Amino acid sequence: MKTIDGTPCYFCGEGTIAPRNLRGAVLQYRDEREIPVEGDVFVPTCDVCGESLMDEEIARELDAVLEPAYRRLRGERVRDELSRALEALEITQSDLERLLGLSPGYVSKLLKGKRVAETPLYRFVHLLNANPSFGLRALADVAPINDLLAA
Amino acid sequence: MQGAAGARHPLADVRACLADPRRTVVARTTAAQMIAAHFGWDYGGAAAFAKEVVRGLAEENFHRRTTMADGTPADEYGVVRDGISWYVKLFITGNPPRLLIVSCHLPQWDIPTPAGIVTCTQRGLRKR
Numbered sequence: 001m002k003t004i005d006g007t008p009c010y011f012c013g014e015g016t017i018a019p020r021n022l023r024g025a026v027l028q029y030r031d032e033r034e035i036p037v038e039g040d041v042f043v044p045t046c047d048v049c050g051e052s053l054m055d056e057e058i059a060r061e062l063d064a065v066l067e068p069a070y071r072r073l074r075g076e077r078v079r080d081e082l083s084r085a086l087e088a089l090e091i092t093q094s095d096l097e098r099l100l101g102l103s104p105g106y107v108s109k110l111l112k113g114k115r116v117a118e119t120p121l122y123r124f125v126h127l128l129n130a131n132p133s134f135g136l137r138a139l140a141d142v143a144p145i146n147d148l149l150a151a
Numbered sequence: 152m153q154g155a156a157g158a159r160h161p162l163a164d165v166r167a168c169l170a171d172p173r174r175t176v177v178a179r180t181t182a183a184q185m186i187a188a189h190f191g192w193d194y195g196g197a198a199a200f201a202k203e204v205v206r207g208l209a210e211e212n213f214h215r216r217t218t219m220a221d222g223t224p225a226d227e228y229g230v231v232r233d234g235i236s237w238y239v240k241l242f243i244t245g246n247p248p249r250l251l252i253v254s255c256h257l258p259q260w261d262i263p264t265p266a267g268i269v270t271c272t273q274r275g276l277r278k279r
Contacts, residue, residue: 010242010251011178013220028184031191044176052179053251056172059183059194067193119191 007044015048022052022062029066031119035073039065071116078110078117081125088132091148099136099145100124158213158226160243168243168250169206177201177252181240185256201255204230204237211266212239225253229262229269231276236269238262 009015019042029035041061045052054062086096093107100107100121109115117125128135140149168174177183177198186197207230214227217240225242240254262269267276 008221010219010221010223010244010253011181013222027179028188030187030193043179051181053176054179054183054194054198055176056195056198059177059198063193063195 009046009049009051011051012046012049015046017044017046017051017053019043020045020047027066029070032070032074035066035070037062037065038069041065074116074122075110075113078122078125079113081122081129082107082111084129085125085132088129089136089148095145095148099139099143099148101143156216157210159216159224160226160241162208162210164243164248165205165208165241165250168248169202174247175202175250175252178254182252182255189257201252204232204255205239205241205250205252207232208239209266212264212269214262214264219253227262229258229264231269234275236262236271236275238269 007017009017021040022037022043022045023040025037026034027037041058041064043052043054043058043062082096086093089096089099091099093111094104096102097104097107102121106115110117136145136148140146179194182201183194183197186192186200187194190197190200192200208228212228212230214229217225217227219225219242223242223244225240228239228241230237230239236258238254238256238258239252241250241252243250258269258271260271261277262271267278269275270277
């Protein structure tokens with residue numbers, strides 16, 4: 001985008017909006033709070049407040065840089081959460097699938113990085129890991145998993 | 152709503168800018184990023200959505216005039232789209248004119264408009 005170049009910042013009134021390489025910055029992206037910009041992408045950005053302006057072309061370029069990092073980091077974070085849940089509850093992948101109401105084999109696919117977890121599942125497992133034994137007991141109120149409680 | 156003054160930037164001019172992708176820009180943190188977080192979309196999808204919300208604005212959605220930090224005059228709107236309330240701030244600047252969508256996010260307060268009150272609690276539009 002060449003239309004905004006060296007413009008006084010509308011947002012803070014102090015800085016200047018000019019194309020800046022965001023490589024190395026950490027941005028909120030999709031529903032993740034922090035995704036690193038791992039490639040070169042020049043976005044009109046204020047040097048004081050950091051606000052950026054995007055047209056369609058810039059948005060596509062930024063997405064192209066952020067999406068691979070998002071998918072990789074989301075996969076890593078989901079695998080970490082699932083592994084922690086399996087370890088804390090001392091249950092099998094099949095048990096965890098029953099616990100979470102997932103299709104057979106789905107946890108395996110997530111752990112192998114063959115699928116990217118939906119946000120509700122990712123966040124729920126994160127919540128479960130905050131207090132696994134409490135979560136297990138609470139889920140037993142609504143799911144047929146009494147055998148996991150007894151184990 | 153402040154006084155009887157209407158929008159500084161006529162919606163016809165806003166739509167003229169929207170018709171040309173090179174003449175519309177969207178702020179990242181206060182528009183695209185907040186839409187992206189709400190829906191889980193990428194920036195391209197979020198920016199396109201912001202433009203669609205603005206394209207759907209009518210005069211009855213106007214809330215008030217305001218000014219940016221650098222003194223640029225802007226307009227604020229409140230609108231309900233598919234049952235979800237949205238706060239919008241925009242202005243047109245430059246030659247050739249460019250539309251800048253400053254804000255497009257869930258409102259943090261109730262927004263009085265001629266069409267009714269756009270509620271921040273996502274109850275939609277409340278007629279006065």
